[in-house]
Amino acid sequence: MNSAGNAARPRAADLGRFQLTAVVSLRMLIGWHFMYEGLAKITNPYWTSAGYLQESQGWFSEQFISLAASPGVLTAVDYLNQWGLLLIGLALLVGVFERVAAWAGILLLALYYLAAPPFPGLEYAIPAEGSYLIVNKLLIELAALLVVLGFPTAGRVGLQRILGKNRRIQAAEAEIAMEGGAP
């Protein structure tokens, strides 16, 4: 258990103050962004993912467009999206279940990215707000979430710190820490 200092991979426990502040900031900013995206959609009765899905291009456009084609499926997609964003954002912001939240966020961002990838040769009806070639803000946010995933901080700054007192979670975290500690 006392292997923190010898870990081959950096972990939250190894982060210095500045590093910890940086990663926690990143986690909370992404959380804020997700949360507001979710909340804005939930409170807008006219919001739907239909337009985004319908404009889909690239490798999986057929699948994305078919999601929009069925009103039932579309409703489900819209709900999952709205509440998914809100809950992921909330979790990242307050620092709880951050692994699950980060993975879910990565999944969502990957879906958004793949639905409308900024690849050369693909033209979109609604132009992007910036200039992108293959890399766009979605991809960068996705990579930022990988950092959050790689440097879990909720146990140090976040609600997880209290919840972590729960034995079960404590045991699980210890296990994760062990795994992390063994190269």
Add this chain to the structure above:
Amino acid sequence: MTEETKKEGTPSVGGADTESPSANMGRRDLLKALASLPVLGVFFAGWYRKKLEEDAKRAAIMAELGITEGAPAVIPEAISRPPGDRIRVGIIGYGGEGESLVRSAGFAHPEWVEEARAAAEENFRNRGFQTFMEQADLNIELTGVCDVFDVRAQRALDAAANKIGPTASRSTTTARRFLRYTEMLESPDVDAVIIATPDHWHAQMCIDAAAAGKHIYVEKAMTRTEEDTHRMYDAVKASEVVFQLGHQQRQTESHIKAKEVIAAGILGPINLVETTTNRNDPWGAWVWEIHEEGRPDTIDWEQFQGPTENRYPFSLERFFRWRCWYDYGTGLSGDLFSHEYDAINQILEMGIPSTAVASGGIYFFKDGRDVPDVWQAVLEYPDRDLTLVYSATLSNGRWRGRVFMGHDATMEVDNGLRITADGSSTRYEEKIEEGVIDTSRPMFTFQPGFTGVDAITSATAEYFASRGLLYTYRGGRLVNAYHLHLQEWLDVIRHGGETSCNIERGFEEAISCHMATRAYREGRQVTWDPVARRIV
């Protein structure tokens, strides 16, 4: 204790704490655990403030307008009533439009079903097939078929017998072909007729149908001439039959909403309405397919010519592309201006104009036609302080909308509607100054079916769709506008009431179109004499 908390607990990391490790840890834990709460507070405070501001703006605009962005408050009652008694319908004229109508009534030709299914499989945005399959059962039977072209008559019989679709249980192999429509009108097996022949036949057929007591659904334009219009109007008025003119965009949700907008006076005084037709493909210019089996022995040419004054020898062009000649229709006027006129009449109820002028020419499709392919008409309504401008081209597809121009705001109406305040509006002056209303974007939008996606294939189909002529929405669902218009007609037959495009509206449509047509053909301004009820 986890290694993290152990580390946190050491003074070297935690700073100059003097309390005992365990007490220190409890407080530090709590502080660090709840570190994000202030951020969360800022988040919700910010969100709440932003939302309050936006809602207040929205509410201020809506209170000013006195209207909601939801579906029209009053959807014609007819739509929701259950179909009662079965009605036996006969189709007269099973060309492109006739086939669409019969399909919208529930009887699709098997070939169409296969094509639509394949189209849907190829492009999942194409919802034609799904919309057909989900169409309500109108509880009708297709018992009679009449077409002067054998191939089309047979197609209609095949459609009547088709086992796929909402009326599959009622498909019948006993539908009868009548060689003359008068025989169909005498048949006791037909209660109502759908007339989708070329325009030159409409009046006589309707007059005979009314005399025979058969309910009438007739395609636009209602008539080909002013004389026809008077005769037909009198005959229908004198009868008990239920009459519906085929302006299916009467069912378009955005048009019903537009009427609410006008009633609420949101646009201020409206002095100019501009409406357009923009097509650029041969089909859209009536260069329709000449069927390979079209021959003198498969087409009853004499019956086709029927009531026309000028007689011609057998002509496949004239038969299959009849809209290109004034002998059978009135070109842009009856085909497309009639729709635009009726849409505006539905929204503004302005009726027959005082005067009309028109101009244009055959500038692109120099294929022997005698109707113009570029044509503009200007109708004046001095009683309403209103001018209606119609501008049409068949050789350019650039989108030009249908625009109602008021002193306070501009409203664009297609399948949805958008209202933008005018920068010099008197009514909205204050709200514009306060920044509540932004004149660079619509202050009010209505987009039915916003949670759905639909795709319609060809350029002309897209044109029709954008004009609300193919599909509209009910409760967010895509519905075929023809279907709703037929449904309304059948409903009035069963339960009484008034059709939305009755003979009065039809009379206004026909006279307005004929005024514009005559102004063009006679090269002068024509006037409506409201006392004598004549175009002079």
